[in-house]
Amino acid sequence: MNIEEKNGIKYLTFDLLKDKDVKYGFSTRIGGVSSGVYESMNLGFSRGDSDENVKENFRRMAEVLDMNYERMCLSKQTHTTNVRIIKEEDAGNGIVRPLPYDDVDGLITNVSDLPLVTFFADCIPLVMFDPKKRVIAAAHSGWRGTVGKIGKVTIDKMVENFGCDPKDILCCVGPGICRDCYEVSGDVAEEVKKAFGKELAEQYLLRPSVFHPRDREKYMLDLWKACEVVFLEAGISKENIEVTDYCTRCNPTLFYSHRIMGANRGNLASFISL
Numbered sequence: 001m002n003i004e005e006k007n008g009i010k011y012l013t014f015d016l017l018k019d020k021d022v023k024y025g026f027s028t029r030i031g032g033v034s035s036g037v038y039e040s041m042n043l044g045f046s047r048g049d050s051d052e053n054v055k056e057n058f059r060r061m062a063e064v065l066d067m068n069y070e071r072m073c074l075s076k077q078t079h080t081t082n083v084r085i086i087k088e089e090d091a092g093n094g095i096v097r098p099l100p101y102d103d104v105d106g107l108i109t110n111v112s113d114l115p116l117v118t119f120f121a122d123c124i125p126l127v128m129f130d131p132k133k134r135v136i137a138a139a140h141s142g143w144r145g146t147v148g149k150i151g152k153v154t155i156d157k158m159v160e161n162f163g164c165d166p167k168d169i170l171c172c173v174g175p176g177i178c179r180d181c182y183e184v185s186g187d188v189a190e191e192v193k194k195a196f197g198k199e200l201a202e203q204y205l206l207r208p209s210v211f212h213p214r215d216r217e218k219y220m221l222d223l224w225k226a227c228e229v230v231f232l233e234a235g236i237s238k239e240n241i242e243v244t245d246y247c248t249r250c251n252p253t254l255f256y257s258h259r260i261m262g263a264n265r266g267n268l269a270s271f272i273s274l
């Protein structure tokens with residue numbers, strides 16, 4: 001991943017999508033107008049910040065990423081694996097009109113100039129692009145979404161609805177909490193083993209807690225790796241997956257982190273548009 005800077009706004013890009021015919025970017029907390037715990041590029045409307053500030057932040061991101069602010073379509077994330085096909089009439093959802101849906105953690109579209117927006121602050125943002133069929137997608141993958149394999153749910157829907165071939169799809173696993181920061185309980189570890197198989201989970205995804213090494217009910221979970229495994233299971237080629245090296249919890253000056261800041265924070269967003 002690379003940090004780009006334009007108009008005082010910092011955002012992240014992937015080598016995998018370099019020079020590809022798609023607009024996209026992952027926000028940081030740098031370059032917005034919000035203050036206090038929201039300083040400064042808060043993109044969450046429901047966090048207690050003023051709507052005017054958040055809208056101005058969206059306008060700034062739209063300008064930097066060369067996207068249409070009024071046509072942005074937002075997710076309504078509740079840790080589900082619900083993925084919605086976004087059509088022309090969805091342009092502006094959550095920006096110029098209230099969201100007409102609830103419980104939508106993934107978005108797919110083939111409509112041009114219709115930016116898809118998902119949110120994160122430790123959870124993992126996934127973005128997908130099929131350059132052949134001209135289809136984009138974005139999804140929110142926290143531990144629940146990851147054991148529910150929302151990345152694969154999204155890819156399967158791209159195949160079903162738009163005739164995409166997984167071999168053509170480029171997949172980015174965006175900035176989120178890293179394996180050295182993400183401690184989970186034994187219950188979560190069990191869900192991970194159930195979803196991925198005990199052997200794979202224990203070999204690649206889980207290890208004893210570094211924060212509570214004597215507590216056998218605490219584990220470190222590698223969500224980045226888990227998201228990559230999900231994409232591989234969906235038939236994506238390994239060379240078409242790029243995984244971030246930016247942890248939201250390791251870099252509190254660059255990102256908001258739920259684990260560090262709790263509810264008193266802003267939200268980061270991923271943007272992608274044809």
Ligand SMILES: [Zn+2]
Pocket residue numbers: 177178179180181247248249250
């Ligand atoms: Zn970290």
